[in-house]
Amino acid sequence: MAEQQAENIVYVGKKPSMSYVLAVITQFTNGQKEVIVKARGRAISKAVDVAEVVRRKFMKDVKIKKIETDTEERELEDGRKVNVSTITIVLTK
């Protein structure tokens, strides 16, 4: 009955930035000391926006602890493989 998906990870995708900002704020408000923002490909810019808006506008006590990038290999429907960049932004309070 273990919870497999970590609760303090926010995956940034196609929704407006503000919905991810609210997700991050909710995590911290619920007592998380650390929230991890992850994105891949074009959503990387939005993940940076999310982290910046959280710490500059809403929660001035939140800091960026670490930013890491990586490369993932994804397989397309036709079987071709492409590389996609990823970002992981660790926010702490």
Added chain:
Amino acid sequence: MAEQQAENIVYVGKKPSMSYVLAVITQFTNGQKEVIVKARGRAISKAVDVAEVVRRKFMKDVKIKKIETDTEERELEDGRKVNVSTITIVLTK
């Protein structure tokens, strides 16, 4: 006669990723020990791609030393002010 613009900074914008990848490789090949990749707004995703492609595909001895994000205020033509996120990726050899 001082050189004002730092030579080891690559600003990522609207050109294809590979032209920035080549710019970074050229800097290292010319003897730079550190090359800084900067971008703002939507080009942030491309800057991450550039750093990842350089270190994974072309120069395996290059490491990401530091990644920082920030927020800049820009004034639009009509005088309105908007915030734009920026990224700075420091690559070292």
